[in-house]
Amino acid sequence: GDSVTQMEGPVTLSEEAFLTINCTYTATGYPSLFWYVQYPGEGLQLLLKATKADDKGSNKGFEATYRKETTSFHLEKGSVQVSDSAVYFCALTRDSNYQLIWGAGTKLIIKP
């Protein structure tokens, strides 16, 4: 069945460091891919998405490119801030009803 695998955390970086959180997927057909973020004490928020191969989603300085050849959707940011500390989830849609298949989540800790 469909699945999403993302790197285990926590990931600890210093402020202004470069961030990569790896995400790979297994799916039939052509899923849409998402990154969600959960800040401490808050609900999940959509960070960015891509709906077809080679699309790049971007938001708040974060980017991820839908790579069908490597079945990946790695999250990147050039210079992280303390406020980026959160848990990041990679996910894909299983169908048009927006049922999401989730990765395990990666906790990101940014130190000043």
Add this chain to the structure above:
Amino acid sequence: GAVVSQHPSRVICKSGTSVKIECRSLDFQATTMFWYRQFPKQSLMLMATSNEGSKATYEQGVEKDKFLINHASLTLSTLTVTSAHPEDSSFYICSARDGGVAEAFFGQGTRLTVV
């Protein structure tokens, strides 16, 4: 973005009792709502999908008689964990979607502890 409110955020109950969790869409009509369960350090697992006015569709392995889902209006869905046991302790998250929008919005989650 749209707001989904989930209550309570934390609940502790005794084994054998039932617990109800509410999920409300505050500023849009939620034609579809999803209930997820998250175990520590694991993915969110979809438990069921409900469309307003219809019976929920449960994922394989989820006991529908134990996890009662009601989606009686376009702004409210409830999950009732019946005869709760310690193994039901988990983090439960709802999300809601307006059928005309290709995005689902999430509640803050409910931490259930059964003692």
